[in-house]
């Protein structure tokens with residue numbers, strides 16, 4: 001059985017970040033489907049220096065993040081809606097992935113990308129999901145048809161331990177994870193075959 005590596009990143013530095021909880025839930029759903037996973041949460045992303053195109057040197061954390069995405073088979077990105085767009089923290093991580101522009105699988109090429117947005121309103125959630133989808137397209141990624149949006153003002157969706165308690169949200173995350181896994185397995189098989197040839 002093919003065991004894809006799914007890398008998730010996102011959330012904020014806020015304790016109890018809803019975005020990070022959602023990425024964690026998405027990765028757990030991928031694990032339930034047979035994936036190996038790796039999470040880069042808000043605190044990790046905050047340790048990444050500001051991306052600067054003229055500076056090729058990389059911190060150990062920058063290298064760790066870039067290498068994880070380079071070798072993964074699928075990706076989950078979680079962002080808050082900040083002023084109707086993705087947060088600077090998440091954008092900085094995406095910009096660092098410019099390091100993948102010379103790869104055989106350039107940027108997110110051949111990888112499914114599950115997108116998750118948490119916002120304090122449906123309008124912010126929708127426009128941010130749409131903007132993030134455009135960014136992933138620009139980076140040659142394959143956003144899953146199912147995007148996950150959460151309006152944190154619409155009612156509680158988390159249990160006290162931080163797990164997702166809302167049944168509909170759980171089902172949406174599971175459906176997205178299923179799309180990630182089916183795509184990741186198919187493309188990993190193709191990628192591994194090319195490597196073996």
Ligand SMILES: Cc1cc2nc3c(=O)[nH]c(=O)nc-3n(C[C@H](O)[C@H](O)[C@H](O)COP(=O)(O)O)c2cc1C
Nearest residue numbers: 012017018019080081082083084118119120121124
């Ligand atoms: C600086 C800032 C800007 C925000 N802008 C928006 C916005 O434009 N639309 C919206 O719906 N929510 C907005 N929010 C609310 C956050 O998107 C929302 O609280 C989100 O769930 C926070 O994510 P977190 O729980 O992972 O920290 C903003 C919050 C902050 C701090």
